[in-house]
Amino acid sequence: MRLRFLPVFAAWFAALLVLGCNGSQGPVARGAAPATPTTVGPVPGGVSEPEVHLNPYGNDPVAIQDGRRLFDWYNCSGCHGGHAGGGMGPSLRDKVWLYGSRDDQIFDSIAEGRSHGMPSWGKKIPDSQIWQLVAYIKSMRTLQEADPPIEPANEQTPNPEHNDRIMVGTQPGH
Numbered sequence: 001m002r003l004r005f006l007p008v009f010a011a012w013f014a015a016l017l018v019l020g021c022n023g024s025q026g027p028v029a030r031g032a033a034p035a036t037p038t039t040v041g042p043v044p045g046g047v048s049e050p051e052v053h054l055n056p057y058g059n060d061p062v063a064i065q066d067g068r069r070l071f072d073w074y075n076c077s078g079c080h081g082g083h084a085g086g087g088m089g090p091s092l093r094d095k096v097w098l099y100g101s102r103d104d105q106i107f108d109s110i111a112e113g114r115s116h117g118m119p120s121w122g123k124k125i126p127d128s129q130i131w132q133l134v135a136y137i138k139s140m141r142t143l144q145e146a147d148p149p150i151e152p153a154n155e156q157t158p159n160p161e162h163n164d165r166i167m168v169g170t171q172p173g174h
Contacts, residue, residue, distance in 0.1 A: 063131070070132055
């Protein structure tokens with residue numbers, strides 16, 4: 001009884017096979033746009049340099065002083081310490097920076113925030129104030145720094161080259 005349906009089934013399967021394979025290679029769905037390749041990740045070759053934005057306040061002493069005021073006003077010192085020496089947040093006085101030490105990179109860190117605790121300030125404060133904060137941060141460890149930390153005499157470390165004390169952050173005449 002099973003053999004009786006075998007020729008019918010074979011004929012039906014052959015007809016579907018012939019009708020289904022008409023040799024066209026069109027898209028699967030009619031009216032659908034053909035798939036276009038999408039680049040994911042870095043593309044080899046043709047690398048262009050990122051656009052670097054310069055701080056409009058640069059070494060402006062008034063902007064540096066305003067940046068120091070904003071540093072306390074926005075409670076940056078709550079995480080980074082009173083003179084940005086570190087605390088719950090990283091030190092901003094170091095020479096090594098995780099996300100870059102260029103003005104535009106520091107601006108991005110403040111504006112966009114960073115993982116593990118740095119909030120995004122870009123929508124909360126104006127760009128001009130972020131640039132003033134950048135000017136203050138970049139002035140650290142320089143003679144232009146507004147209100148530099150004063151190192152007590154008993155904590156000053158000797159300079160191994162000259163066998164005298166390093167006067168980091170002390171005011172002239174003190």
